[in-house]
Amino acid sequence: MGTVRVLGLTSVPGGNAALLAISHPGGNSLLAAWWDGTRWTVSAPVTAAGVRALGFGPGGSAWLLLGGSRAETIAGAGSTWRALPPVPAGTKVLAPPGMGTLAPGTGGSYDALAVAGSRLTVWRLAGGAWGKVQQISVPVQYGSSG
DSSP states (O other): OOEEEEEEEEEETTEEEEEEEEEETTEEEEEEEEEOSSOEEEOOOEEOSOEEEEEEOGGGOEEEEETTTEEEEEOSTTOOOEEOSOOOTTEEEEEOTTSOOSSOSOOOSOEEEEEETTEEEEEEEETTEEEEEEEEEOOOOTTOOO
8 A cells, every 4th residue: 555645736727737756565656637627637657756846837847856967857738748958957947937936048948946055057958958047155154154
């Protein structure tokens, strides 16, 4: 027997979107689910190896950062999971297209936000590869927290 956990929930036009974790004897899987005001529909499962971060985008889209630099995205109800190329080192979050990221551009692909110390690097997925589009040094006053 397995268990289901809700990892995230968000409102979308006309309903809701959720990310679910399924634990079962054969391993762990993740599903996306959408409520259209009448019923829930779910995606096919994607194998989960350590969820590091997750989030939602426009229209019920969702993304997952998994162990081993893996990332998976799904465009919304009725679509299938799509594996992204391995994310750049230090990636902490993905910014879906149309979310107004720090690096302005065409808005047609995911951005990966990676951090190292006080440096934020924004990478954009284009043509099947991640390319650096912006780097910001964030002023941090070490020792100022207490």
